[in-house]
Amino acid sequence: MQAEHINPFLRAVVNAFSTMLxxxxxxxxxxLADTKTQRYPISGVxxxxxxxxxxxxxxxxxxxxxxSASTMLMMEITxxxxxxxxxxxxxxxxxxxxxxxxxxxxxxSVSLPNVITGHGHDILxxxxxxxxxxxxxxDFGPLNLEVGFETxxxxxxx
Amino acid sequence: MQAEHINPFLRAVVNAFSTMLxxxxxxxxxxLADTKTQRYPISGVxxxxxxxxxxxxxxxxxxxxxxSASTMLMMEITxxxxxxxxxxxxxxxxxxxxxxxxxxxxxxSVSLPNVITGHGHDILxxxxxxxxxxxxxxDFGPLNLEVGFETxxxxxxx
Numbered sequence: 001m002q003a004e005h006i007n008p009f010l011r012a013v014v015n016a017f018s019t020m021l022x023x024x025x026x027x028x029x030x031x032l033a034d035t036k037t038q039r040y041p042i043s044g045v046x047x048x049x050x051x052x053x054x055x056x057x058x059x060x061x062x063x064x065x066x067x068s069a070s071t072m073l074m075m076e077i078t079x080x081x082x083x084x085x086x087x088x089x090x091x092x093x094x095x096x097x098x099x100x101x102x103x104x105x106x107x108x109s110v111s112l113p114n115v116i117t118g119h120g121h122d123i124l125x126x127x128x129x130x131x132x133x134x135x136x137x138x139d140f141g142p143l144n145l146e147v148g149f150e151t152x153x154x155x156x157x158x
Numbered sequence: 159m160q161a162e163h164i165n166p167f168l169r170a171v172v173n174a175f176s177t178m179l180x181x182x183x184x185x186x187x188x189x190l191a192d193t194k195t196q197r198y199p200i201s202g203v204x205x206x207x208x209x210x211x212x213x214x215x216x217x218x219x220x221x222x223x224x225x226s227a228s229t230m231l232m233m234e235i236t237x238x239x240x241x242x243x244x245x246x247x248x249x250x251x252x253x254x255x256x257x258x259x260x261x262x263x264x265x266x267s268v269s270l271p272n273v274i275t276g277h278g279h280d281i282l283x284x285x286x287x288x289x290x291x292x293x294x295x296x297d298f299g300p301l302n303l304e305v306g307f308e309t310x311x312x313x314x315x316x
Contacts, residue, residue: 110211127243
C-alpha cells in the first residue's frame with residue numbers, strides 16, 4: 001500500500017462525518033497496523049475491486065455507532081439494533097464511495113457493506129498486504145480507519 | 159438474492175475443497191440466514207463487485223481451518239497462525255474466483271480477502287439483502303457458506 005492511496009480514504013472519513021453527521025472527525029497519527037487487534041466491537045467493512053483490490057474498515061465503539069445512527073435517522077436510538085447496523089454499513093459505503101471517486105484511475109467498484117460485531121473480533125489482511133490504520137477522534141468519540149489496498153498488475157489476479 | 163445465483167458458490171465450495179484439499183464437501187440444506195450468528199470462530203470474507211455486488215463468507219472451526227492450511231502447505235500446523243489465516247483467505251479467494259467465472263454476465267471482480275477471527279463474532283448484511291446460509295459437512299469437519307448478492311440496476315449504486 002502506497003501513501004498516496006491512503007489520502008482519499010482519510011478525506012472521505014472527514015467528509016462523511018461532516019456532511020452526513022455534522023460531526024467533526026480529527027485525524028490522529030498514521031501507523032502500519034502491526035498490531036492487528038481491532039479496538040472497538042463494531043466494524044463496517046466494504047471491499048473495493050477493479051484495477052486494484054482493497055478493503056476499507058471503519059471500526060467504532062457502540063457509542064459512536066449509536067450516535068451516528070441516531071443522527072442519520074434523526075431519532076433517539078439507545079442500543080445496537082438493525083438501524084445501527086445499517087447506518088454503520090452506510091457509513092462504510094459512503095467512505096468507500098468517495099475514495100473510489102478520487103481513485104478513478106483504478107476503475108473501482110464497491111462490494112456490499114458488511115458489519116462485523118463482537119467484542120474481541122479481529123479483521124486480518126493477507127500477510128503480504130501492509131494495511132494502514134489511522135485513529136480518528138470525533139465529537140461522538142474515537143474510531144479507527146483501516147485500509148488495505150493493492151494495485152493489480154495486468155494479467156495477474158483471479 | 160435469487161436461487162440461481164447461489165449455485166455457482168455451492169459448486170465452488172465443493173470444487174475448492176476437492177481440488178485444493180482433496181477433501182470431500184457435502185452440502186446440507188440451504189436456508190435464509192434469519193439467525194445471523196456465525197457458528198465458528200474463523201471467517202474468510204471476500205467482496206464481489208461489478209454489475210452486481212456481493213459478499214462471500216466461508217465460516218470455519220479452528221480445526222477445519224488448521225487442517226485446510228496443513229494440507230495446502232503440506233506441513234503439520236497445530237495452531238491458528240499467519241499461515242492458517244492466509245490459507246483461509248486463499249480458500250475464500252478461490253471460491254469467489256470460481257463463482258465469479260460462472261457469473262460472467264455480471265463482470266465481477268474480487269476485493270482483497272479478509273479473515274475475521276473471534277469467538278462470537280457475527281457478520282451482518284444490510285437489512286434489505288437476503289443472504290443465504292448453507293452448511294457443509296467435510297472430511298475435515300463442518301463449515302458454513304454465507305452469500306449475499308444483489309444485481310445492480312443501471313444508474314443505481316455508488
